[in-house]
Amino acid sequence: MTAIKHALQRDIFTPNDERLLSIVNVCKAGKKKKNCFLCATVTTERPVQVKVVKVKKSDKGDFYKRQLTWELRDLTEVDAKDASKENPEFDLHFEKVYRWVASSTAEKNSFISCIWKLNQRYLRKKLEFVNVSSQLLEESVPSGESQSVAGGDEDVLDEYQELSTREEQDIESMMETCEYAISNAEAFAEKLFKELQVLDGNYMDLSKGHIRALQEGDLTSPKGIEACINASEALLQCMNVALRPGHEKLMAVTQQQLLFAELRDTFARRLTNHLNNVFVHQGHDQSSTLSQHTADLTLPKHSPLHRDLLRYAKLMEWLKNTHREKYEGLSRTYVDYMSRLYEREIKEFFEVAKIKMAGTSKDPKGKFGLHGSSGKLTGSTSSLNKLTVQGSNSRRSQSSSLLDMGNMSASDLDVADRTKFDKIFEQVLSELEPLCLAEQDFISKFFKLQQHLTVPEMEELDGSMLSKRPPQAEHRHSLKDMVRLMMNKIFHSIETELNSLIALGDKIDSFHSLYMLVKMSHHVWTAENVDPASYLSTTLGNVLVTVKRNFDKCISNQIRQMEEFKIPKKSKVGILPFVTGFEEFAELAETIFRNAERRGDLDKAYVKLIRAVFMNVEKVANESQKTPRDVVMMENFHHIFSTLSRLKISCLDAERREAKHKYTDHLQSYVINSLGQPLEKLNHFFEGVEARVAQGVREEEVSYQLAFNKQELRKVIKEYPGKEVKKGLDNLYKKVDKHLCEEESLLQVVWHSMQDEFIRQYKHFEDLIGRCYPGSGITMEFTIQDMLEYFSSIAQSH
Known part of the structure; x- marks a missing residue:
């Protein structure tokens, strides 16, 4: 086991600045035997970190490798299974429970004893030891391990230094306050040890490696930065040690504090200067590719700069806690420099x-x-x-x-x-x-x-x-x-x-x-x-x-230009530009605003625009000199109705119905007014007949009126033989064709409506003749069938 321990120390732990204190050969409980080693280690640098490391042989079996590492502070319970009998099994409770079987009970006990002592010295936390013999926890570890755990070669003894006059006075003063200082030297020594333990290496002792890192550590390489981070944290920990009353007067403490302050200021200057240079140099490198980015309409990515600088984040936090003025100065420098860099990049990008x-x-x-x-x-x-x-x-x-x-x-x-x-x-x-x-x-x-x-x-x-x-x-x-x-x-x-x-x-x-x-x-x-x-x-x-x-x-602006629109005098109106413009605007807007968050803004704009369109169509219709008002209204509101029906703009449903109503009203008005022209005298005669009836003349007595007797009726009807009616309708078709615009294609719709209206009037005239001139035998010179043929042939001929 000694040879294995030496090999592990040399190959695995020494390169990581760790010292191996105890080792146990184990395998997982309840599984096929596959051995590995659990190692208890401490770091050689301050602050000391205590770890449990699982080591196993490589698959080829030619070297050992680290497989898992746990911090001792994460260990919550050690269960030895049986305190009275020899049992090689034990459990370690980390984030989950790991069950092990040691190769021997002695190895297991030695490992658990080492864990207990490490906990007592470095962690002083409540760690549960279950089913462990009390004698085992009180025993000393074997000599080799005891030396390591207790300090041993971890601590390098300083050379002897003679007490100063001030220190001699302090010791004499302390001895005077302790009556038993002479009679019980052992007790006095114990008191001295407890009160001066603040000077122990775990409190106000900074390793030479940390001092070297603070004074001249490499701030450009990842390993050097990591060393500086560890050294700066260790320095801060030493400087923040809570001293007991009177300890601050001890020369050793004062000297250490002066050393720490000097190290802090030295490292703060080095760090500040280095980061200032990093800001400048990184910015110059960043600008070199600016032209390529702007040509492609892309902005340079600063992730390389950010990645490089984030390695110093912990050092910036240290600077913030120790040298606030330098931290704030770096913050201002970064902001000032980056604002110039971004301004240049953004300006070129926008150009x-x-x-x-x-x-x-x-x-x-x-x-x-x-x-x-x-x-x-x-x-x-x-x-x-x-x-x-x-x-x-x-x-x-x-x-x-x-x-x-x-x-x-x-x-x-x-x-x-x-x-x-x-x-x-x-x-x-x-x-x-x-x-x-x-x-x-x-x-x-x-x-x-x-x-x-x-x-x-x-x-x-x-x-x-x-x-x-x-x-x-x-x-x-x-x-x-x-x-x-x-x-x-x-x-x-x-x-x-x-x-x-x-x-x-x-x-x-x-x-x-x-x-x-x-x-x-x-x-x-x-x-x-x-x-x-x-x-x-x-x-x-x-x-x-x-x-x-x-x-x-x-x-x-659209509404203002509608209001300012003027049609040329004596020119056909047709579909007004702002009517077709609204259609194109709506088509474009519906495409752009599909599923958009600001749909409400468009709906409000639609309502404003359509009301302006309605108002200005009527204004133009009233001002038109060549195109009849009914035609202007009919054609433009027909176009508006068609547009709104096709686009299905829900907020304009009321306007769609209104447009249809205006279109049909003015279509009917135009048809009636136009049809009065080819049968003008006949229309006037029967209007007179209806007027007499309205004044109270009985229908069968109308024929006795001088102006409306049977003779006058025959004379008027004779003026409208079929040939003349067709001629009049043909002239009417040409006139309507001149009034209407080609783009709206309403000519056939209007002509068909005129046919329907003509038939309605024809039947109305026949009804008046039957009621007001009964038994006269008077009839029109043309029939309804003749009329249908007239309308059809005229439409086909054009």
Whole structure:
């Protein structure tokens, strides 16, 4: 066993700065015998860590390897199974129970005794020893192990040093307070040992390795950083030892404290200087690939920088606890440097986005233009400056509107342009979101902002971020407040750049505000779900206000242009541009807002727009000089009704029904008024007959009225033989054809309605003749069948 112990110490534990104190050969209880070793170890560096390690032979059996490691502090119970009889079985209770069978009871007892002593010395926690003989726990471990557990070669004895005058006086003073100092030297020595144990290596003794790491440890390699972390934690533990009254006057204590303070200041300076250099050098490396990223409209990822810096997170926490001014100085340096780096990256990123976005407004001749503007787009890149904004040559008008949508949106080029714009805007937001979230996560971890900070502390980092508050209003702010302050400074350019990009998109085409409202709303919703108080959520929320304002302005402009619309005098009206424009707007909006969070904004806009459309259709109809008012109303409300029926916009159901009602009313009015012209005299005669009856003349006595006798009736009917009626209807068809527009295709609908109305009037005339001129034998010169043939042949001939 000694040879095995020596081999394990040499091959496994010495390379890890551990000392093997006890070993037991075991196998798992109840399973096929497969031996391994349980080892009790301690670390050689302070603070001491005690572990239980499971070691087994490799599959080939040519060397040993570490398989499992448990911290002794995680052990809750040791069960020896039987305190009175020899039994090689025992259990160790960690996160679960491990059942073992030792190769001998002696090995088992020696291992358990070592565990007990290690617990007593290093942990002093309540560890249950069940079914273990009390004698076993009181016995000393064998000489070899006792030496290790008790200290032995762990502690290097200092060379003899003569007491100073001050120390001699302190000892004499202490002896005077103890009456038994001379009579019972053993008791006095015990008292001295207990009171001076604070000077033991486990309290105020820093190993030479730790001192070396603090003074000259490598802060560039992972192993060196880990050594510095362990050394800094050990130093902090030594400096925070609670001293008993009077101990602080001992020279040894004072000297150690001075040493610790010097080590702390030295390491703080080294760490601060190194991290400052890391900030600078990492930033230069990061900028080297900037042009490649911007060309692809992507932002550089800072994960390599974050990964490298996070290795120092524990050291930043140490600096925060020991040198707050240096920690805050590093925080300001990081924020100032990163704000310049991000500003450069973000500015170039947005310049490329603007160039790509501006490219979506090229006209068929390849000329770049933005409506409603002239001059040049501002920007740092020469390529963007060369893009002249040519409002007069643009294929669009001042801004996209319901007036020009009819000619503009039907173009495949326009659809492609808007799709491209949508992708560019989404790409911009999709790049910004992970960038901000990654930086925020890094700041939280690297600067260890779990602790609350007061308002003055945050104002010291960036006084411009918080307004001064009266003393009584000061309160403690959380991690999120501090992170948000740093993020505001680092990404101060994002909100400005986003608003500039949004203004450009709106200038190119005001309908882009629909895309931007949907995209921005979705990203705000996503950011709020992650953290409603985060920098990203707040910034995108602010920008969303601008986008919503542009959307409202777009709707207001459509309404204003409807109100300002004037038709040329003596020209056929047809379907008004803002009616077809509303149709195209609705088609576009329904596509964009499908499943969008801001559907309510669109519904409100729909109601405003449709009411304006209704009002201005009536205004134009009243002002029309060439096209009859009924035709303007009939055709345009028929188009509106068809649009709303096809798109099924639920918030406009009432307007859809109203449009249908207006269409049918004006169709009927136009048909009746038009049919009065080919049979004008006949219509007037029977209107006179109905008027006499209405005045009280009996129907059978109407024929005795001079103006409405049988002779006059025959004369009027004779003026409308079948040939003349057909001629009149043919002229009516041509007139209706001139009134109606081709795009709405209502000519046949109107002609069929006229046929129905003519038949109704014919029957009405026949009924009046039968009631007012009974037995006269007077009939019309043409029949209903003749009339149907007239209508059919006229329609087919045209």
